[in-house]
Amino acid sequence: MIDLGHPLLKLLAVLVALIVWRRWAPVSYWYLLVFPRKALWLRWTWRHVASGCGLTKKRHRWWFTTVPGLVASTGVVRVKRRFQRVAVDTKPWMSLPRPIRDGFRITFHLLDGQVPDDYAKVCERLAHAWRIEAVRVVGSRPGRVTLQGITRDPLAHVAPAVPPAEPHDGWRAEDLLRPVVGVLETGAAWRMDLRLIPHWMNAGATQSGKSNLINALIVGLAPQPVALVGFDLKGGVELSAYAARLTALATTRAECLDLLSDLIAVMGARMLACRRYGVRDIWQLPDAARPIPVVVLVDELAELFLTADKAEKDQVTRTATALLRIAQLGRAFGIHLILSGQRIGSDLGPGVTALRAQIGGRVCHRVNDPETAVMTLGDLDPDALVAARSIAPELPGVAVITGSDGRWYRARSGYVSTTAAEQAADTYADVTPSWNQVAASGLGHELPGSDTPELAA
Numbered sequence: 001m002i003d004l005g006h007p008l009l010k011l012l013a014v015l016v017a018l019i020v021w022r023r024w025a026p027v028s029y030w031y032l033l034v035f036p037r038k039a040l041w042l043r044w045t046w047r048h049v050a051s052g053c054g055l056t057k058k059r060h061r062w063w064f065t066t067v068p069g070l071v072a073s074t075g076v077v078r079v080k081r082r083f084q085r086v087a088v089d090t091k092p093w094m095s096l097p098r099p100i101r102d103g104f105r106i107t108f109h110l111l112d113g114q115v116p117d118d119y120a121k122v123c124e125r126l127a128h129a130w131r132i133e134a135v136r137v138v139g140s141r142p143g144r145v146t147l148q149g150i151t152r153d154p155l156a157h158v159a160p161a162v163p164p165a166e167p168h169d170g171w172r173a174e175d176l177l178r179p180v181v182g183v184l185e186t187g188a189a190w191r192m193d194l195r196l197i198p199h200w201m202n203a204g205a206t207q208s209g210k211s212n213l214i215n216a217l218i219v220g221l222a223p224q225p226v227a228l229v230g231f232d233l234k235g236g237v238e239l240s241a242y243a244a245r246l247t248a249l250a251t252t253r254a255e256c257l258d259l260l261s262d263l264i265a266v267m268g269a270r271m272l273a274c275r276r277y278g279v280r281d282i283w284q285l286p287d288a289a290r291p292i293p294v295v296v297l298v299d300e301l302a303e304l305f306l307t308a309d310k311a312e313k314d315q316v317t318r319t320a321t322a323l324l325r326i327a328q329l330g331r332a333f334g335i336h337l338i339l340s341g342q343r344i345g346s347d348l349g350p351g352v353t354a355l356r357a358q359i360g361g362r363v364c365h366r367v368n369d370p371e372t373a374v375m376t377l378g379d380l381d382p383d384a385l386v387a388a389r390s391i392a393p394e395l396p397g398v399a400v401i402t403g404s405d406g407r408w409y410r411a412r413s414g415y416v417s418t419t420a421a422e423q424a425a426d427t428y429a430d431v432t433p434s435w436n437q438v439a440a441s442g443l444g445h446e447l448p449g450s451d452t453p454e455l456a457a
């Protein structure tokens, strides 16, 4: 009989409880009950699955095999068992599946000649073989790759983003320009990291969730010491609700041109300041001298590029050139672009393709035509295109995005109503810097080696 009161058994029970609590706390009890069966099944079927997905390699082994042998004296062919060197399929080593919320993670040892990308390419096949929603590569280190199996789509229900109730308790220094706007399909937070990927393209058909993403960005950025600048050629209907938190809003073509040339002037002044300090970007400047970062929100990019007559053509060319300059130089000088539009492609006119090439961050919501998905994600991965084309209309806000690790993910923004975003804008109205503050920020201090105070003007 086992003595259940034995101190070693008690210690073991405490250890198991600790491990379960630390690692598996977010996993439902039901899943913990069924998981061992699933884990065993994954291990048992791995050789067939790996072979079916082309992840096995031929290795030579000494093996007992049946070979046809000719008995010379009689001329009869007889089957013989021989111990000989033969080529056999070798599967990659697989760790024990670890349960996590809405799925599991498994680490594999790469076979000679394999790279993590080989696994990324067969994720869809693995998902079908394992009878689960999706499989994603979530990490890699030399000789290892970690896959996440997603058993229940976490994007089906995403909690709405709630603006912080108290002013100034909504952000931490390390969150500057890194607002959380939703959830990735891996269950992790979707952080739009403007410090890492300075410019973003937000494409999608009508009612696909583009404005919702802008709302989520407003809620995330409103508490932070950044200037928000709006371009809304839909007469201001989209962005004017957030006017309290916007440093500038342009709603006509003439205003857009003026605002763009002001932004370029600010960029020029920051360039000069960086040169005087001998640094390459504003993030290397001393804290006191760092200018206020500017996030430029463009609602419906196509409106900026459409020309009704020849007179507007020149204005459109100037707009395109200014946007391209900001896209090329903005990262170093703290000016970030978020370009939203239903179609963002060469059909909008010259300059758009060059602009698109400068935008590293991509968000592709549901689209009506394959070309838009190609325009937004075409340079990422063919599988990303397939994923974007299969976004269902009943899941607005779902998008295929570039992650901070350079991979693509399905993600969904947290629902933020216009009222909630407006409320956040009003709550943080006092944080809004004026245009003069933006233009002068970081330049009002005496610069090393500078005896001309013209920058402080």
Ligand SMILES: Nc1ncnc2c1ncn2[C@@H]1O[C@H](COP(=O)(O)OP(=O)(O)OP(=O)(O)O)[C@@H](O)[C@H]1O
Pocket: 204, 205, 206, 207, 208, 209, 210, 211, 212, 213, 396, 397, 398, 412, 413, 414, 415, 416
């Ligand atoms: N992440 C989300 N979660 C839940 N519902 C959402 C989400 N995003 C959008 N929706 C719903 O979809 C509707 C359309 O979203 P939104 O207005 O953002 O689309 P849009 O792409 O900007 O459309 P349009 O181009 O016509 O302005 C919203 O009213 C909202 O109810």
